[in-house]
Amino acid sequence: MSENVIVRPESMERITTKALADAFIEEQVAAIRAQVGDKKVLLALSGGVDSSVVAALLIKAIGKQLVCVHVNHGLMRKGESEQVIEVFGKQLDANLIYIDATDRFLDKLVDVSDPEKKRKIIGNEFIEVFNEEALKLEGISFLAQGTIYPDILESDGVKAHHNVGGLPEDMKLELCEPVALLYKDEVRVVGSALGLPDEMVYRQPFPGPGLGVRCLGAITRDRLHALREADAILREEFDKAGLAGKVWQYFIAVPDVKSVGVRDSKRYEGWPAIIRAVNTTDAMSATIEEIPYALLHKITDRITHEVEGINRVLYDLTPKPIGTIEWE
Numbered sequence: 001m002s003e004n005v006i007v008r009p010e011s012m013e014r015i016t017t018k019a020l021a022d023a024f025i026e027e028q029v030a031a032i033r034a035q036v037g038d039k040k041v042l043l044a045l046s047g048g049v050d051s052s053v054v055a056a057l058l059i060k061a062i063g064k065q066l067v068c069v070h071v072n073h074g075l076m077r078k079g080e081s082e083q084v085i086e087v088f089g090k091q092l093d094a095n096l097i098y099i100d101a102t103d104r105f106l107d108k109l110v111d112v113s114d115p116e117k118k119r120k121i122i123g124n125e126f127i128e129v130f131n132e133e134a135l136k137l138e139g140i141s142f143l144a145q146g147t148i149y150p151d152i153l154e155s156d157g158v159k160a161h162h163n164v165g166g167l168p169e170d171m172k173l174e175l176c177e178p179v180a181l182l183y184k185d186e187v188r189v190v191g192s193a194l195g196l197p198d199e200m201v202y203r204q205p206f207p208g209p210g211l212g213v214r215c216l217g218a219i220t221r222d223r224l225h226a227l228r229e230a231d232a233i234l235r236e237e238f239d240k241a242g243l244a245g246k247v248w249q250y251f252i253a254v255p256d257v258k259s260v261g262v263r264d265s266k267r268y269e270g271w272p273a274i275i276r277a278v279n280t281t282d283a284m285s286a287t288i289e290e291i292p293y294a295l296l297h298k299i300t301d302r303i304t305h306e307v308e309g310i311n312r313v314l315y316d317l318t319p320k321p322i323g324t325i326e327w328e
């Protein structure tokens with residue numbers, strides 16, 4: 001793969017409106033068709049903003065010549081893989097390969113409590129699963145990636161092969177990176193213009209290792225399930241309260257600690273669900289959202305009554321620094 005230096009021309013206007021996005025889309029559709037011809041393109045579709053927008057652009061340009069592979073590592077938030085299947089598989093009629101690799105990932109993570117080891121296992125396993133699928137496919141000539149301009153700036157102008165590292169060398173795929181000159185806000189405007197749902201386009205940042213870094217310590221299926229359900233309640237309540245578009249990032253972390261509680265007049269041991277809700281511009285520092293107490297009480301009530309295994313809800317008031325945004 002080449003290591004071209006990509007520089008955004010100073011004359012390039014910031015894409016802020018539907019009209020500018022439409023012009024960009026038209027230009028890119030032509031460029032993609034010219035680059036790809038009648039060849040096939042492979043894309044790892046995580047469901048994140050960047051890969052989703054690249055997928056939608058490529059579907060518009062080359063339809064079924066794009067092969068999207070969505071790997072569900074079992075650490076997605078509630079409903080995310082389902083949404084990828086609904087939007088890309090059904091609504092956009094994409095050539096979508098869905099791989100439920102939950103067991104592979106979770107089996108590898110049994111008893112692994114060190115955060116760095118967990119990240120490494122998840123990252124390596126992702127590459128392995130994706131490569132296995134890629135090798136089954138025939139006639140693929142290009143690899144599409146959701147590289148965006150900040151990725152390039154952070155890697156000193158040299159293309160970062162960060163999204164899918166280590167594809168088999170003998171596949172010799174040429175890169176196709178149609179949003180590589182765009183900033184995140186522009187990618188979102190383009191995504192909306194392509195008709196992607198707001199939930200996808202305005203999705204909050206979500207770490208690649210997913211809920212794996214929020215199910216603290218060694219991941220177990222029951223605690224991961226509790227985390228996913230509690231997180232879904234938090235998101236639903238933030239949505240209803242109008243906080244979804246206002247707070248930069250919010251989620252639940254569940255530590256590997258139990259405390260005693262009471263349920264139905266019986267002793268009930270459970271994990272605490274820790275709410276994190278932060279505001280930031282660049283994720284380098286972050287402040288805490290002042291969630292109204294009434295909402296905190298409602299979320300606590302729902303989580304402790306609806307989620308098996310959770311018996312307390314805590315609110316993390318620690319800004320960054322000194323706390324990082326994630327717990328691991």
Ligand code: XMP
Binds near residue numbers: 206
């Ligand atoms: P921290 O915890 O370092 O997080 O304050 C800063 C931002 O980065 C996200 N994050 C990750 N994103 N892979 C990612 O793609 C990761 O391993 C990862 N770890 C943290 C985090 O969610 C926050 O937005």
